[in-house]
Amino acid sequence: MKRNFADLHLRLNLKDPATASRIINKTAKLGYHLIAVPITPETSQDETTKLQRACNEAKIDLATRIDIKPRTQNELTYQLRRLRRQFEVICVTCENKEVARQAAKDHRVDLLNFPSTDFRRRFFDRAEAELAHKSLAALEVDVKPLLVLEGPARVRLLSSMSREIAIAREFHVPIVVSSGVSGEMQLRRPRELASLAFLYGLDETSALEAVSQNPMAIIKRNREKLNHRFVAPGIRIIKEGKD
């Protein structure tokens, strides 16, 4: 069966539509079927329309994503309540343990991300994995740090990521491998993205799933939920009658 590949973290500068369009075209050429671009609440409607048009021209599916960085549990729940119905993917960058735990517990969170270079603030441990497994949140791993870091910093990154991936696999937490890049030259083909994930200890099948099935499952689930006909998982309105 042919795989559909997705990159859920493509950082585009929406203020520069020409470059954004070039990167989108290249992504389509490299073999991706879907990309998710982080959009901030401040992004104008015009910028979003241009982005959608560029994706339509490149024949690539676009998913809207928001990255939130709450400082407290309350801030997280407030932002989730406000933003959940507006975006297809919600990623929480966990800056402290309190937020990490709440994000892993909350069903409205799709992706858990941790600061890649600050190793003291990576809170993905066994307790976090157990909570994430129950709420269907996935662990997002960006490959950009692998490309930009060198020497001891990269060694430390590889060691902490391998540990986290091993924990995620033990608790059956879905893993999503994304690029996290903003430049054209940093883009890689989906299979190359998967092969970079080998360095984190993923085997070939799991690495390919992390760039295809796992991200696609999140998008499919959320699109279904955001559909106006959705009532509850497995229940949707098929026909409305008159009173």
Place this chain on the structure above:
Amino acid sequence: MKRTKRRYLALQVDSDVAPTPKEFIDAVWSAVTKLYGEYGASQTGLALIDYNEGEKKAVIRTALATVNMVRTALASITSVANKEAAVQVIAVSGTIKALYENLR
């Protein structure tokens, strides 16, 4: 002695300026050595088979057992001869003949 199985990889170099064959293979060796060390690199049996400077396409050979290692190292290349670049794997094959047929 058992025959070593090999794989041939067709590569596309993404860069503004076309690197020379030496600059290209040096970048590949450097990436493999950086990630897997000298011992790991010695297991790969890497060799540059063909390089088209005009099209920025290359064919390299590696041992079957280390294809994934080489793919990872190629994906980690961010510069060739101090110029920003990326190396994409276009095709992988067991024989040079089949590789060129794939590319056609």
